[in-house]
Amino acid sequence: MRYSTKLIGTTRLAGAALVLTMAAACGSPTSMANAPASGTETAPPSGSAGTSTSVPPPGKPQFDPPQGAQRVPDNRVDGAALPKTFPKEVYSDNGGTVLVVRAEEGGCGHALGEAVEQSAQKVVVDLSETKAQTGQMCTMDLRHPVISVALGAPLGERTVVLKQSAPR
Known part of the structure; x- marks a missing residue:
C-alpha cells in the first residue's frame, strides 16, 4: 500500500512538472522574442514624419481623442x-x-x-x-x-x- 501511494504521488509530481515545463516554454519571453509580429501593429504611413496632424487613421478607432484636437x-x-x-x-x-x-x-x-x-x-x-x-x-x-x-x-x-x- 505504501509503495503504490509513493508511485501515484511520484507520477502526479512528474505530470505536473511536465505541464509546467510546457507552459513555461510556450509563454516565456525568450520564445516570444523571436516570434513573428501578430499583424496588429501598424507602422506610421510613409511620409508622415514631421507632419503636425494627430488624426487617427481611417478605420482604426482609438479610445482617446488625438492630442491637440x-x-x-x-x-x-x-x-x-x-x-x-x-x-x-x-x-x-x-x-x-x-x-x-x-x-x-x-x-x-x-x-x-x-x-x-x-x-x-x-x-x-x-x-x-x-x-x-x-x-x-x-x-x-x-x-x-x-x-x-x-x-x-x-x-x-x-x-x-x-x-x-x-x-x-
Whole structure:
C-alpha cells in the first residue's frame, strides 16, 4: 500500500512538472522574442514624419481623442437623433478639416462615421456600425471609440448634427 501511494504521488509530481515545463516554454519571453509580429501593429504611413496632424487613421478607432484636437462646444453639437445613452462628444482636428467623433460599437461590430451632408450652417455625421458575420460568436461588450470623419472644408462655426443609421 505504501509503495503504490509513493508511485501515484511520484507520477502526479512528474505530470505536473511536465505541464509546467510546457507552459513555461510556450509563454516565456525568450520564445516570444523571436516570434513573428501578430499583424496588429501598424507602422506610421510613409511620409508622415514631421507632419503636425494627430488624426487617427481611417478605420482604426482609438479610445482617446488625438492630442491637440479641439473639443467642439456642446451648443454646436446636435445629438437629439441619437439614443439617450449614446455619447455626444465631437472634436475638430487638422485645422478643422477632420471631425473626431465619439462613437459606439459592441461585440464584433466596428464603429463607422461619414459626413453625409455639409452646408454653410451644418455638417451631418451619420454614425453606424459594421454587422457581425452570421454564425460568429461575439462578446456583449460596449465600447466608445473615437473615429475620424473628413470634411470638405474646415468646420468653422457650423453645427455638427449627429445621427445613427442601422448597422451595415
